[in-house]
Amino acid sequence: MSDAIVPQLTARFDELSQRLPDEGIEFWFARDLMDALGYARWENFITAIRRAIESCKSTGYEEYDHFRGVTKMVRLGSGAERPVDDFMLTRYACYLVAQNGDPRKQAIAFAQSYFAVQTRKQELIEDRMRLQARLEARDRLRESEKTLSQNIYERGVDDAGFGRIRAQGDSALFGGNTTQMMKNKYGIVQTRPLADFLPTLTIAAKNLATEMTNHNVMQADLQGERAITREHVQNNQSVRDMLGQRGIKPEQLPAEEDIKKLERRVKSDEKKIEKQSGKLPKPVQEN
Numbered sequence: 001m002s003d004a005i006v007p008q009l010t011a012r013f014d015e016l017s018q019r020l021p022d023e024g025i026e027f028w029f030a031r032d033l034m035d036a037l038g039y040a041r042w043e044n045f046i047t048a049i050r051r052a053i054e055s056c057k058s059t060g061y062e063e064y065d066h067f068r069g070v071t072k073m074v075r076l077g078s079g080a081e082r083p084v085d086d087f088m089l090t091r092y093a094c095y096l097v098a099q100n101g102d103p104r105k106q107a108i109a110f111a112q113s114y115f116a117v118q119t120r121k122q123e124l125i126e127d128r129m130r131l132q133a134r135l136e137a138r139d140r141l142r143e144s145e146k147t148l149s150q151n152i153y154e155r156g157v158d159d160a161g162f163g164r165i166r167a168q169g170d171s172a173l174f175g176g177n178t179t180q181m182m183k184n185k186y187g188i189v190q191t192r193p194l195a196d197f198l199p200t201l202t203i204a205a206k207n208l209a210t211e212m213t214n215h216n217v218m219q220a221d222l223q224g225e226r227a228i229t230r231e232h233v234q235n236n237q238s239v240r241d242m243l244g245q246r247g248i249k250p251e252q253l254p255a256e257e258d259i260k261k262l263e264r265r266v267k268s269d270e271k272k273i274e275k276q277s278g279k280l281p282k283p284v285q286e287n
Contacts, residue, residue: 006122006129009110012036018088025278028094029072030087037098038107049087052096059270065279066093091115092277095270103136116269130200131262137203138259141195144210151217152228161225165232169209170194172236173202174251186255196259202250205243209235 016032019025030049031042039045053063068088073081089097095115101108113128149162157165170179177185179194186197195203212235213228222228243250 006126009107010122010125013114023281025280027088027090030089033094036107037101037111038105048097048100051100052093055096061274066090068280088280090277090280092274095273116273134200135262137200138195141203141207144207144214148210148214151214155223157225157228165225165229168229169232169236172233173205173209173240175249177251197255199253199256202253205239205250209239
């Protein structure tokens with residue numbers, strides 16, 4: 001995401017913000033947010049809202065403190081008005097809606113960070129976006145490695161063989177440095193995965209190579225450890241060569257903060273978001 005986009009999106013989400021005058025609670029109308037998040041149809045957006053409501057309830061918070069169904073009038077092309085369903089969403093509700101969206105969409109990726117921080121300072125939003133991008137890259141690598149492990153198991157390779165294939169791939173990606181050598185360089189204990197300490201770029205590089213291996217193993221119906229190892233090494237070497245053309249050597253990039261610490265921080269932040277968002281007032285009971 002370019003630097004110019006962040007202030008534009010910040011301004012747009014700021015403009016959509018509403019505030020209850022008596023309670024001072026900040027909220028957004030779902031139908032306003034729908035367009036800003038890139039949803040074309042209410043039917044699709046309501047699915048994300050329902051998932052967000054389930055996430056809210058699963059963490060032990062009251063749905064109605066953060067999601068409030070309302071009806072408002074919209075003007076038709078003819079000039080007439082008709083009622084439509086809508087939701088009032090607290091900042092925490094908006095955060096959950098964004099978390100249940102597709103982070104590959106620019107507006108969704110931005111919203112996940114925008115609603116996570118209790119300030120509109122651009123640098124803090126950008127810091128959060130970088131953190132979120134690294135977590136998502138690590139999740140994608142976990143999934144692609146899980147798929148590879150399943151694929152090659154069906155082709156006669158056991159867990160130990162998968163470990164050897166992955167280690168050979170690492171050696172190709174890191175210019176001859178083995179997984180253990182990279183762990184020693186970064187000061188990583190034996191029991192922790194190397195990928196939990198890699199920068200986002202290197203995690204993405206490992207994921208690309210693994211996805212290429214997954215594709216070619218299936219496409220060429222490769223069988224056995226030797227053939228799959230050769231394929232995985234070639235793919236990691238290709239990714240290394242591509243990075244090298246831009247002057248990047250993965251083994252020279254510095255380690256970054258432990259992914260597990262970041263995950264714990266995000267969990268802790270979610271509790272803070274819920275608390276600091278405040279709660280929507282109880283609906284007035286009609287006599």
